[in-house]
Amino acid sequence: MIYLDNAATTKPSAKALERASAYVTEKYYNPSGMYKEGFALQSELKKARSVLLSKIADESAFELIFTSCGTESDNQAIFSFARRGNAVTTVGEHSAVTAAFHELKTRGVAEPRFAPLEKDGRVNVQALLDMIDEKTCFVSVMHVNNEIGAINDINGIAKLVKQKNPRVIFHCDGVQAYGKIPFKLSKDVDLYSVSAHKIGGLKGVGALIKRKSLQLPPYIIGGGQEGGRRSGTENVFGIMHFQYAAEEKFATLKEDFATLQEYRELLWDLLDKEVYTRLSAKEGTPYILSVAARGLRGEILLHMANDKGLIVGTGSACSSNAKNRYSKVILACGHDEKTADGVLRLSFSPQTTKEEIVQAAAILNEIGRELARKMK
Amino acid sequence: MEKVIIIRYSEIYLKGKNRGFFERAFETNLRRAIDGFDAELIKNSGRYLVQNFPEDQTEEIIEKLKKVFGLHTLSLAYETSSDMDSIFEAAKLQARTEGTFKVESHRGDKKYPLTSVEISKTLGGLLLDNAKGGLKVDVHNPSFTIRVDIRENGKALVFGEFIEGANGMPVGTAGKGLLLLSGGIDSPVAGHMMAKRGMKIDCLHFHSYPYTNMQAKEKVVDLAKILSEYTCGTNLYTVKVTHIQEAIHEKCKADLMITLLRRFMYRIAERHALRIGAQCLITGESLGQVASQTIEGMTSSNSVV
Structure with missing residues (x-):
């Protein structure tokens, strides 16, 4: 076939699977455990976090929160920051973003606005900027379009958006770009969603990369994992596999x-x-x-x-x-x-x-x- | 005191000499419905009782029974000894503490010391005293009713409401039909209606992969599964008509496509019905529902069978 x-x-990386298998067979502990075995996992997760982040961002300015998928990362970004006035995105987004934007209207939280595309699938930047005004609180533009493959100049767009309205929170769905496109995040990007299974990782693992100084309200509340911003016992095996797969992919x-x-x-x-x-x-x-x-x-x-x-x-x-x-x-x-x-x-x-x-x-x-x- | 489910049937009563045949089919279907549960079915003077089941399975058993055609009503009852103290204890469990009520009684055991009216009066009085003013009697329009049934074996059944069943006739008493199941809502409804008259149903689905997708076929499987809960199981057959569709497309006028394809589907269905011993074809055809469901189109399809 x-x-x-x-x-x-x-296809998930077999090599990564072999390397990560110990996290199922031996190191199956809860990373929140107070015993040495649990604590050891904390530091391994910390390392995975650092490896995955450093591939595309400056670790002193950004941090990474593990989630269950790209959709969750997108949803967390949107519902955490699009809370008043209007929110602007493009008509080219994945449904994880467009459906969430429509939901903003249903919940009466913010008015969604959708910028048109160029013929090749990139966002029409001028039209996007025209939609942004002093009431815009959130902008989301995808990095690589999942249907047609167009690449948006995310850093460039984020810079122009911030020039127009510096209070805007800028999010980017980077699911089809991470590990595939040479790229480093600029300071103008506040939030960036990634997913493991698009680059040889496993389904059920994603991450939201965020600017450190940005306060992220939690979307899933519970045991306070991920610094209180995303509760739920960490998917240690999936995360370690993500790290190994990403190492291979970025190499x-x-x-x-x-x-x-x-x-x-x-x-x-x-x-x-x-x-x-x-x-x-x-x-x-x-x-x-x-x-x-x-x-x-x-x-x-x-x-x-x-x-x-x-x-x-x-x-x-x-x-x-x-x-x-x-x-x-x-x-x-x-x-x-x-x-x-x-x-x-x-x-x-x-x-x-x-x-x-x-x-x-x-x-x-x-x-x-x-x-x-x-x-x- | 034990929880039991009373099962009543209605239309089967109208049958004459072959009533036994209908009752046997009904009983088989009831047993099938409670198969897998830790429960016992017994026949009891013109009705059935489900007993000896674990309390936490009650709802699930009732849901299953509600899908058995031929079943008129159900009641969840307490079976007690027939002395008034025990009946009162059971009635307390069924009664509300506020509102209006009445008591209806029935004596199967005509030697019971109280008449039906006396049973109702006595039990009603006890319930009134027990509610300490919260309850009132209203025999015309009560908010709930307590029913007592004195049986001949020294036991009484105490219950409240009637739960409506699926009614109709037991599946398996009116032959077998082949349902042309499309994936819409009309055909499963047609199958349900025929099963309600006692017909055993098998299903036939036509698809034209790769022109139709696998989700559509999956949906038909799901529909057949839902239908099978009412039809005491069913067999689903699928037939690929892609080559027929392509041949029609190649050789015939484009505007006859649907009519011609339907005629082929009916021909195939008839052959298959004969093979599996089905006595009729069932379709969800509904005049004027979609553009192709004209009387001319339907007559044309029917005429090949």
Whole structure:
């Protein structure tokens, strides 16, 4: 089976699994325990925290809080800081952000505002800035778009946002960027969400990176773990696995970036242009190639590819259950419904091989032509 | 004093010489419903009693029984010895402390020293005294009713309310039908209605993967599971009609697609019904519900069977 849905989730690192296994079999203690064994885990978690944070941020200015997933990190950021006036985000966000923004309106907490996108999927920065006024309390812009792969210049945008209104809290959903894109957080970014399972970690582990001086009200209250900001017994095994997986991922980040850029272009070169239109820009993440089989249904192609041993995505896996048939993100990029209906998201990992790319292209061409013939 | 569940049936009473057949099916279905619980089912003068079950399973057992067709009403009762002191103790557990009430009594044991009216009067008086002014008698419009049933074995049943059952006829008494289950709400409702008349139901689902998704099929499995709680189990068969759909698409006029596909589905359904011994096809067709459900379309589909 060729797996090209790595933006949905990636294969967990086996090496990290081996290294972390002791945290299930031997060091299964509660890190809050007053005994030596529990305390030892505290310091190992501290180290994991530091490793994971130092990869993208200055440890003297930022800190990291473990959560259960990227969605939780996004939700905690939004519901903790979007509390009055208006809150601004983009129409390109993951549903973890958009649904939470709609909820702000339902709860009567803040007025949500959604900035439009450029054709390539990046946020229209000028339009975003125009939406920000003196009543704006919170802004959230994703780093890498999960459907189309566009990369937003987060530090640049955060700087402009703070210039317009310095009291704004700036959040970024970095789930598709962490461990994949060369990047360091600037001081203008207040909060940054990451997730383990997108880079070879396990599902059920995420983190919220925050500027140290920012007071974060707790979202889950209880035993006071994570400095009282996120209670619940720490997922020691998951966190240690996250650390090891991230170490592997960051060690080869630049090489992977270059290789996957090459593979993405190779795949696009091999695809039948009579069937497929490219949606992802060259400047986007090399981990995602979004294409549209105009006039065909992406979901049918997904099933056909599946039967031939190729796993692909149609959009964000988290939103494919939604009633809305068309991706809002694709429509927001200015594409019509016929294009939005035929979207396939092909997403890669460093484990993806050149042979798989060639085979995948052959399968996609075959099924695309077959379905086009049947649909005539 | 022991907690029991009284089960009453209604429509089966109307049956004449073959009433036994209906009762046996009903009893089988009741036993199936309480299978897996630590409970005992006994027949008792025109009704059934579930007894010897653990207290904490009461709600769960009642929920299961409520899904058995043929069951008219249920009551949660206390079974006591038939002396007035014991009846009073049981009644206290059922009675509220405020509001209006009445007592209804019935004697199966005609040798019992008190008449039904006397039982009601005596027990009503005891409950009134016990409530110390909180209760009042209202025989026309009471806020609750205490019911006493004196049985012939020296025991009495004391209970309060009637819980409505699923009614209808026991599944298994009116043949077998094949339900064309689509994934919408109409077809499971149609199946439920036929099962309520005693029909055993098997389900048939058509899909056209890869044009339809796996979630849709999963939903049908979930629907069949829910339906099976009422139909004493069911078999779900699925048929892939992708190749038929593609052939129609290739060879026929586009506007006849739905009608032609439906005709093929009906043909397949009829064959399958004969194979499994089903005597009819059940569909959730509803005239005018969706654009394709015209009388012409429905007649056209039916005419191939």
